[in-house]
Amino acid sequence: MIWEGIKEAFHLIASGDRQVLHAVYVSLFCTVIAIVAAGFVAVPYGAWLGLYRPRATRTQAFLLRLGMFVPTVVVGLIVFGLLSRHGLLGGLDLLYTKLAIIIGEFLLAFPIIGSMAYAATADSNPVALESARTLGASRWQAMRTVLNEVRLAIATGFLMAFARCFSELGVAITVGGNLEMRTRTLASTVVLDLSRGRFGTALAPGIILIALAVVITITALSLAREKKR
Amino acid sequence: MRALALFAAVLLAAFSTGCGDEGAATQRVRLVTTTSTANSGLLTHLLEPFKTETGIEVIVVPVGTGQALALGRRGDADLVLVHAREREDAFVAEGHGIDRRDVMWNDFAIVGPPSDPAGIRGLRRPGDALKKILASDALFISRSDDSGTHIRERALWAATGVDPADNESYWKAGQGMGKCLVMADEKRAYTLADRGTYLAFRDRIELVILMEGDASLRNPYGAILVNPAKHPGVNASAARALLDYMTSPRGQKRIAAFRVDDEVLFQPATRE
16 A cells, blocks of 8 residues: 555656645645744744743743644634634635635744744853843844854754644644645645545655655755854 | 552453454444434434344444445445445445445435525526536535545536536535535535535534435435455454344334434435
8 A cells, every 4th residue: 555655656746747736835835934924923032032031931931832732623723713704804705715724834833933942042052142232232133143053943943843834634624625726735635535535545645745844854954054064 | 569460450351351352242343334324323323222132333434435435345344334326336346345235315405505696596406506506606615525425416517518627616625514514604605415414514504405305316325245255354244234234124214213303314215
């Protein structure tokens, strides 16, 4: 069965299967936008917690870490409640769109990236921050100096967020709707193939997913290391 | 020391009951069926007397028709109960199944928003309704998951001579009936639903039945024994006992007596 899946994966890629390529596109597109957007907010937030320890830092850090454990379907359900016709944001008509998936994956990525940024900066050498400050750097500039020091940890945070979003199902199915050529991701393709009883074919999108993950992980880590050197 | 003895006793107990299942103590039969029969509560109602009288434990595995037959083909089921006649016949013809019998039937309906933007209310034929929906601005949600309902939907489209596949307002969901009903409700769209699932969701959604009763919407369920000659692992005797019970006058009566919100969901095969 596994061999069948590998053969099918190659066949689907080589033949340029329209549906699978579209699922690759949806998976990558939503995940990349979601983690970049989450990174813009979560990295400064986590670093602010770690470096300047505002009021209730420990509670906030605890909540961030708790956020990493929320099941993806629960996040999907919350976003569904917001975007549903009867929900708060129902008027926007976003349900069953890629943007709906991105919103859900943003919520999945935020706690992971935020936690990593917090942990890395809280653990960093306080001398770096202080010397930057005494050299006349603003809080923001000092934060950037420290973040540059802990680049590898931040990159790992992004990778973990990528892993969680790229392979998740709860959001994609619940608010994406698994619509063919619209919101179907690689992971939700597996579910559908399975429900169709095509066990061999079901493995193919999974194998493509893992192969893409390998490429992305290697690229991201080598980039982070290079900069650090 | 006493703790150790207790631990050993627990282990032994766990082992003996675990192994007991393999022997003649409790017989098990794996009934792989569609979600419509399991989720509606019919099987619990139907199987209760069978379990108490025979002592045979029935493990119900609710999946789509496509997956149900695929599990049967792998020998991972003893009895399948599905609704897609052509596929059932193919299953038997391939030698995976034997002794296919009609068990019961229910029906499909086209459901949509109460405002009926496509104006299908009052039409006689499902095909005319589908064509009108496609021509309107409203969406049509297709299961697109090779389920029995999806197979029927495709047959209804085929009869119209119209291929909706590339139409912008034809959404291929690839999901179960419940999720498709929720999706249709959210998007004020139309979909083809089996009556049982629709009734189970009726309280939570606004969709109403807009087309029903046509002969082409009838949905017969068949039960097939997984062939023990091809799949030696199956529990053929227990599966046959269950099949005999379901098609017996008693089983058929039990199906006819099953109600959800005072509505009959499944008609026994003996009733035309």
